[in-house]
Amino acid sequence: MRTLLIAGLGDVARRALPELVRHWRVFAIAHHPAAAKAARQGGALPIMANLDCQESLRRIAGLADDVWITAPPPASGLRDNRTRKLLYALAKADRIPQRISYISTTGVYGNGDGAWLDECSALHAQTERARRRVDAETALRDFAGRHGCQLNILRAPGIYALERLPLTRLLQGTPLILPAEDSYSNHIHADDLARLCIASLQQQRGGIRVFNACDDEPLTITDWYVMLAEALALPIPPQLSRAEVRQQVSPALWSYMAESRRIRNVRLAELGVALRYPTAREFVAQLAANPAWQAVALAKAGKIR
Structure with missing residues (x-):
């Protein structure tokens, strides 16, 4: 071995x-x-x-x-x-x-x-x-x-993952960027x-x-957080211009929000792995339909907060 x-x-x-x-x-x-x-x-x-x-x-x-x-x-x-x-x-x-x-x-x-x-x-x-x-x-x-x-x-x-969702920003009401000005994330x-x-x-x-090593669909940052908020019945944070959001968030968070890229993953086929979650949307759909999952996610977020 x-x-x-x-x-x-x-x-x-x-x-x-x-x-x-x-x-x-x-x-x-x-x-x-x-x-x-x-x-x-x-x-x-x-x-x-x-x-x-x-x-x-x-x-x-x-x-x-x-x-x-x-x-x-x-x-x-x-x-x-x-x-x-x-x-x-x-x-x-x-x-x-x-x-x-x-x-x-x-x-x-x-x-x-x-x-x-x-x-x-x-x-x-x-x-x-x-x-x-x-x-x-x-x-x-x-x-x-x-x-x-x-x-x-x-x-x-x-x-x-279920135990590592970025819910702190939703719980704190950290503003999101308007869709027309938003960045893509993967x-x-x-x-x-x-x-x-x-x-x-x-x-x-x-x-x-x-x-x-990414899934098949880039999402805007706002789409990602809105989907999570809706699945967990959390308030959707306000959506502001890029300039306004930059003034309100920390430099570390802005460095993440400012970069926008859509990543191709075609080469992953060489590894022969079928993704269980080809898109984050599919995970969120399962989350929305599963109260037990929702309880786990919210409990974890509460501990982190």
Whole structure:
């Protein structure tokens, strides 16, 4: 059985664990006891290490046939030193991973002014967090090219699930942009992203490949929030001009609302995964018809708030 190392045991990775342990002997980097417990509960073997501490990563050298990186970059700066430290540690052995899969972000494309973008579109990352992702992609490409391992980069957009819906803005009444001036956003259900990542790790194609890991239909940001509000019987926030919204929201939130792009996902067919939620509309329709789901979503939002 092949061995797999997971760097970053967050929500998407935990969703994937039941399937991963059927095909790999799975190791997971864990910084805290809670993460180690989650790894064991999912059938993985925890390795106590810290992606911010190079010395702690010595144990992973030569450990795995395949590596799945889901850990986010540091919270500041223009470099992803976490990914770079991980790759440095992996290179300190004769046995180099044969396959690497990395969850990046569609934010690396920057603002497309609503244009359609695909995997060959130029990268124009505008926020520091997106630039850190570009740095990680660059480091991974260099590593894969130098060592001849397969690299799949999955650029994910806004990730959602029943337990991770963006309801705080609705509960707070944060204004939305008028439809005529609104930005496009893209989405993927967390379960679908987990399945896409598993498929990318199972590929035996070789080389470096980028996939836009999003669903089939971009939505305007306002459409997305209005659909959620209607499904959950929440008040729909006021809709204002772009200029008015920019004055009323935080710079961090505006950086998200200001960028507009429509992402093509045609290349996903290569992974052979049929999305359970080809569009966010289909998820919201199920949410609207399921009172139990609504209760879970609202309870989770209440805790977050």
